[in-house]
Amino acid sequence: MQKLTPEIYFKHVPTVIDMNIRSELYSTNEFTFAVAVILSAQATDKKVNEVTPELFRVAPSPAKMLALGEDGLKQHIRVLSFFNNKAKSIMGLAAALMNDAGGADDNYKFPKKYHNRDMLMKLPGIGQKTANVVMNVLWGAPNIGVDTHVFRNSHRYGWVGADANTPEKVESELLKIIPKKYHPIVNHVMVLHGRYICRALRPKCGECPVAKWCTAPDKII
Numbered sequence: 001m002q003k004l005t006p007e008i009y010f011k012h013v014p015t016v017i018d019m020n021i022r023s024e025l026y027s028t029n030e031f032t033f034a035v036a037v038i039l040s041a042q043a044t045d046k047k048v049n050e051v052t053p054e055l056f057r058v059a060p061s062p063a064k065m066l067a068l069g070e071d072g073l074k075q076h077i078r079v080l081s082f083f084n085n086k087a088k089s090i091m092g093l094a095a096a097l098m099n100d101a102g103g104a105d106d107n108y109k110f111p112k113k114y115h116n117r118d119m120l121m122k123l124p125g126i127g128q129k130t131a132n133v134v135m136n137v138l139w140g141a142p143n144i145g146v147d148t149h150v151f152r153n154s155h156r157y158g159w160v161g162a163d164a165n166t167p168e169k170v171e172s173e174l175l176k177i178i179p180k181k182y183h184p185i186v187n188h189v190m191v192l193h194g195r196y197i198c199r200a201l202r203p204k205c206g207e208c209p210v211a212k213w214c215t216a217p218d219k220i221i
């Protein structure tokens with residue numbers, strides 16, 4: 001039987017994914033999207049979406065986030081894990097973005113110089129995963145944000161070796177084996193497929209469009 005190759009996966013799985021949803025995280029502009037991604041570390045999108053509508057109503061721009069202050073921000077996000085660290089990162093990000101034009105704009109857009117992973121990663125709170133998701137979702141850049149679903153299932157399908165034990169290593173392996181034309185959709189497709197069908201526990205193999213090719217050891221026949 002033919003193996004579950006990236007080509008087969010990315011040809012069939014998008015047929016069961018809503019490709020119009022670019023992210024399930026609630027946001028109102030590019031700044032609030034970056035904030036939502038920072039908040040989503042070790043937290044579900046659903047949990048993040050419970051606090052962000054009110055937060056982004058009062059603090060939709062770097063300027064208003066700074067005006068809210070670190071303690072004010074913590075009041076909004078205290079139900080999320082690591083809220084102290086996340087609050088620090090977000091205040092650092094807001095302060096850095098205030099140095100550029102547009103920091104007071106409620107419809108904030110990152111200046112063009114940040115449409116570049118190295119530059120984005122110089123901003124407080126923006127690590128490689130956040131930079132990838134921001135670039136991929138906001139600007140369609142062909143980066144692969146490796147979150148828990150992408151990490152787990154890349155191993156599950158045998159696409160990466162056991163030594164790919166960090167998100168960075170998984171990303172670099174995936175970039176080599178997944179055809180370039182699919183790079184802009186890898187994160188989106190693998191996250192949603194991983195969240196709703198190819199789950200960590202009890203994957204819903206009966207609903208999976210690539211079940212006939214899949215040889216994952218924990219496939220449920």
Ligand code: SF4
Pocket residue numbers: 197198199203204205208209210211212214215216218219220
């Ligand atoms: S068949 Fe099951 S284990 Fe294989 S990709 Fe689909 S959901 Fe995942």
